[in-house]
Amino acid sequence: MIVPYALEISVVCVGIFLLMVDAFLKTDKTTIAWTGVVVLLAIFGLTFALGPMPKGVIPEAFYVLDPTALFFKRFLLLATVLTLILSIDYSPVYQKFVPAAVPQAGLGEFFTLPVFACAGMMFMVSANDFIMIFVALELVTITFYVLVASMRKNQGSLEAGVKYLILGALSTGFLVYGITWLYGITGYTSLDGIQSVLPRVPEQYQPSVLFGLGLVLVALGFKVAAVPFQFWVPDVYQGAPTPVTAYLSVASKAAGFVVLLRVLEPFVTTPTFQVKVFGILTILAAVTLILGNLAAMSQQNLKRLLAYSSIAHAGYLLVAVASLSAPGAKVAIGFYLGGYLLMTFLAFLVLLNVAKVSGGDDIRDFNGLGKRSPVLALALLISMLSLAGLPFTIGFLGKFFIFEAALASGQYVLVVLGAITVACGFYYYLKVVMAMYWQPPAPSATNIQVSPFGQFLIALLVLAIIIFGIFPQPILGALTHL
Amino acid sequence: MEVALFWIFAALMLGFGAAVIFLKSPVSSALSLVVSFLGLAALFLLLDAFFIGIIQVLVYAGAVMVLFLFIIMLLDLKTERARKINLPAMIGGLMVVVGFVALLVKLLPSFDIAKPALARPVNDVASVGMLLFSDYNLPFQVIGVLLLVATVGVVLLSRKELK
Amino acid sequence: MLIDFLPILLHVVVAVGFATVVLVLNIALGRAGKRTKIKDTAYECGVIPEPGPQPRFSVKFYLVAMLFILFDIEVVFMYPWAVVYRDYIAQHGMLIFWSMLSFVIILLFGYAYAVKKGALEWGR
DSSP states (O other): OOOTTHHHHHHHHHHHHHHHHHHHOOOOHHHHHHHHHHHHHHHHHHHHHSOOBOGGGOOOTTBOBOHHHHHHHHHHHHHHHHHHHHHHHHHHHHHHTSOBSSTTTTHHHHHHHHHHHHHHHHHHHHBOBHHHHHHHHHHHHHHHHHHHHOOTTOHHHHHHHHHHHHHHHHHHHHHHHHHHHHHHHHSOSBHHHHHHHGGGOOGGGHHHHHHHHHHHHHHHHHHHTOTTSOTHHHHHHHHSOHHHHHHIIIIIHHHHHHHHHHHHHHHHTSHHHHHHHHHHHHHHHHHHHHHHHHHHHTOOBHHHHHHHHHHHHHHHHHHHHHTTTSTTHHHHHHHHHHHHHHHHHHHHHHHHHHHHHHSOOBGGGGTTHHHHOHHHHHHHHHHHHHHHTOTTSHHHHHHHHHHHHHHHTTOHHHHHHHHHHHHHHHHHHHHHHHHHHHSOOOTTOOOOOOOHHHHHHHHHHHHHHHHHHHOOHHHHHHHTTO | OHHHHHHHHHHHHHHHHHHHHHOSSHHHHHHHHHHHHHHHHHHHHHTTOHHHHHHHHHHHHHHHHHHHHHHHHHSOHHHHHTOOOOHHHHHHHHHHHHHHHHHHHHHGGGSOSSSOSSSSOOOHHHHHHHHHHTTTHHHHHHHHHHHHHHHHHHHHHHOSSBO | OGGGGHHHHHHHHHHHHHHHHHHHHHHHHHOOSOOOHHHHSOOOTTSOOOOOOOOOOOHHHHHHHHHHHHHHHHHHHHHHHHHHHHHHHHHHOTHHHHHHHHHHHHHHHHHHHHHHTTTTOSOO
């Protein structure tokens, strides 16, 4: 019989293998990244051979392999592959900021650490026990601390690393403290166990349960960048190496949302806690929507703008989480994150290529991109329109499904707020588009060459955004069992 | 005998804990912290909490050593010695202490001190071991990967010139 | 129960006793004349010595200390392992052996990486 966590084991083995290649062989370091891409794609293929397993089959109580877990494992593998490809494009910039004794020093780790983060996040989406959630989450965050700070000769990267480390450690503290409260009252760390005990919790202990859950929500809110736990996002996103920013905003957020869904499951299905928990989530979603969108409007730096947009998108996803009582909410979250993966990686791919030539990632560095590189400009245009939620893009359908779920569960306030903030979104995303097409290029600006593989990837992402925006059935089909 | 040992180690812990705060030199503070931790570890052992006691010595001794190096490398020892007492911070700290003591006074009567917490002594190291290597085997292996990643991170972030 | 800790008590007594004896002997035998603050200062050709700036320590100390902590934490897991090893095998079989073996092998890769990347070389 095949072990249920064979996928994670193989990803860890890939990581160790690449690390050893980096340490012992004198190969060109980009071959490490390409090997990683190929092997991870092979593992992606293997996921289709491994169907979801019912709970009884898996002996470990910590680990579930349900359709949600399987869908997000594929999602994370794809995100890691895209990150590695972005990292290869980014390696000339990265090398400038690393203290090196030999050429290409530090690149091996830069390509290998995302693989370990991927394994951690794959464990996260399958974790069904607070112990496992905690251990997997730590594996992921520690990897990200290192990745964020790894451009040691760049002040921004170091500052981002320190901020992420300190706030991340604080949120871990909240998580552990919350877990101890929940364990103290229910006597279980496993979510199944908590689910079985929750309906019988005596009334005098109910505030303590909510307190424990609140602490856990603080920690998870930090991971998914929900307001008011979002302070770290703009600085960390701006300072981190660009591929790491993309990875952080897509994969780490998705894994965080899956854990959030699993942790909330026992609470939203228990009548005594349902109303209060949904109340908390509604407030979180509303605040995140408003603050994320409003703060994004005044940004002048594209990376920072994408950081605030990432907060705003967390807001839309939280709307779906607050509407979990509707049957379509989980599918909406899966679909939205799938679309978010495509749009965000496309935006960062263009950003990376432009910043490599212009030397900066402010919006004014994109002035006249329509003339300097029509292909990149078109790609960024489509990415921005999809992030804003224009019809016939995947971003529109994502928001549509979420609002549909919110209406079905009676969250009318959130739907109205969502509609207003979408309008704000159009303002700041179109600001980038304006710069590209209506502003003249700076006199020193040169045309931008993109590698053939980069062009292929851009075309692929653009096509996916539009095709799935008109014809979402393939993704929805993969999500039907959620 | 056990009661006498409790008072000895508690006094040791508190005395050196106070020394951590009152000593001017950061280096002496760090060393006092180590002794304070040792006293705490002894208290754990007296409570039959052997696992936590040993962890206290193993991990904190190491962690404090790193702290120690950190102090030597990063702080300017002379300005630390010359530092004045910050009155608002003192008052804030005192308020926390008073609040904590008030909480203890309120909570302690609800515990029956005469009754032992456990009916019979538990071999906690063995129970931890049995659980860790059977039910918790998977998280244990993940911790192994975590330590591996941390090793890579340490080398990547603090080696002077990367190879 | 407490009698089990007798060796540790002996250890403490010997350590503290040795330190005390050496210090007392030093004071008793070593002190020749009267000490004053002026006499204790270093001789700098008649110039009043100025304390130098804060000495700079290499980041290498920190690297080694951090690696020490990581492998220290590994030992934390070995302690309960060693305690239950025989009982576990009698009750549940060899899983405990393979479990620790794979844990140590994973960390061994980390060690190999650190050595190969020169984290433990002091010279360069």
